[in-house]
Amino acid sequence: MTPRRLADLWKAQTSFRKSSAFHRHVDRAFRYLTLACAATTLLLVGAILWNLIEHAWPSITKFGLGFVTSSQWNPVKSQYGAASSIYGTLVSTAIALILALPISLAIALFLTSYAPPWLAKIVGTCVELLAAIPSIIYGMWGLFVFAPYMQKTVQPMLAKLPGPLFDGAPLGVGMLTAGIILALMILPFLTAVMRDVFAMTPPVLMESAAGMGSTSWEVTRKISIPYGLRGLIGATFLGLGRAIGETMAVTFVIGNSHRISTSLFAPGNTIASTLANEFNEADSPLLEAALIELGLILFVITLIIQILAHLWLKNLQKRQAR
């Protein structure tokens, strides 16, 4: 757009608005205000990143890349590595998403497409109530109620399956239990947002598809999901964000061990649980720096996942447009 044309546009705009000079000022002030708020977010993220790097610097310079690849976590010998925490964070979040995504999708579809309105209202309220339960409650419930159930019922059953995933003694706590608790925690979030996304699909689109003889599943798959894809991915990210950084609930049930194991029954840890465990008593500067570097890594992991999702979404839209 040439500057000339830009100026014309601006002139046209201002002459149109001249009718109410006062409104124009209010409008402009409001615009500045929103922009200032948005810019604050940006600066805040930048400042957090800078702060993390600054405080993690002793650990970054001491351990270098080895910090990410080593699963040594030895406060006595001041040797720190994040591999087991990174592994645990990714695995527990993956378990949570694998379990929670299809279930929440199903609940959301049921609420918007199949349930009679009175039932949808009741179930919808329940879902929102679940979302309001503090994470420590999930943790306590997980430790005192769910872990014994896992130990006595679920794990002995799963142990019969072949493969290294379900090896080892049924301890009740461990990676799998943490993943399931996380799934329960993010389920209401995912469901609530997905329901709203599906509710926004224009009824006329769905009705026309149904009119052309599509089954309910086809309407869902070909109309509702593609229409709300952006929103669905947004919902997934809300859930993922909560799962990846969840602290208390995971710390209670994951078993808190710095060892990497292929078995999902084995105790493990996550970045957030390590922070919760160690930060209180981190009296050596290097340990504190290592913990802050863990926080930095969590930050970077989230960023990478965000970027990948955006790229994937862009690619998807391009293909759809074709």
Place this chain on the structure above:
Amino acid sequence: MQNKNPYFFLILSIIITVPFWVAFACGDKKSEDKPAAEKPADPGKPGAPEAPAELKVASSLTGAGATFPFPLYSKWADAYGKDTGLKLNYQAIGSGGGVAQIKKKTVDFGASDEPMKPEDLQKEGLFQFPMAIGGVVPVINVEGIADGALKLSPAVLCGIYLGDIKKWDHEELRKLNEGVNLPAKDIAVVYRSDGSGTTWIFTDYLSRVCPAWKDKVGAGKSVQWPVGMGGKGNPGVAAYVKQTAGSIGYVEFAYALQNQLPAAQLANKDGQYVKPSIESFMAAAKHADWENAPGFFMVLNDQPGAETWPIAGATFILMHREQKDEAKVRAMFRFFDWCYRSGAAMAKELHYVPMPENVIELVAKKWASEITANGKPVALK
């Protein structure tokens, strides 16, 4: 919609938010400066001429640190406050936090389960003294084995936590426990996942009695555990032990008693098998050589005495040697002295172990000689 100059908005927004940024950037420094600036504004002090007749005693104290003695300090403060009006605000933020806070002078006293080394005390201008005894107890969950029925030697306990002894019917365990029906079950090892004084006492004990532990693991508030799973806090360990058949864990003595967790007997330095009890903990403190422990740096692990429970440590109070507010020091000394003497029965009720008389006297002597307010010793009465 097109804007006249998009950069204009950006610049403006940055200008608008500048105050926030300044606040953020300076936040750190301010919080550090504050306590020092606030100190002179203590109640009853500023400006007013000193009343010579009556000794001034501060009416409120702040402390922060170890979580282990928190219930005890709360009860003491409550009972003492009813008689004297003293308000104690104690924040149980953990030993490490307590040390950090007293270094920054944001509290009147810090509390830690791990004694500070004499040279560190010197460097920071701090003084420490033991307030109560904490013991650590191995607790088990093995079917058919009651409280106190299982005997453990230091070597076996070490072997279990190193992962060398994996089954309950291991030869070494059977040798120690003739007549006890030991199952052929895996041992599930449980430890504290959060950094804690309890872990420090426990691992320090293992390091003292077991060279292999000292080599491979060492002592610390958190260590690299060779085997097992970690529960958060005493409640976490207790829950893991209660729920897992064939498990062994370690918790604070008070916690084991309150939750009726089956404890094991342990062989002490004299080779005697003892059960954990208030008496066996006090025996550890009584036999310890406090006189020759500079800065009261003393760990009660593996102390001599036939009755002595071998895994114990004192919980400490930290304060600055050079104080500014005499009224505050006086309030602290009076309070802690009351805790030692009148509070001992209360401590036992809560399953804490009070300090023996010989230690109390030694501490009072050091208070008089080591702590000063504005360069002068503090008169108590």
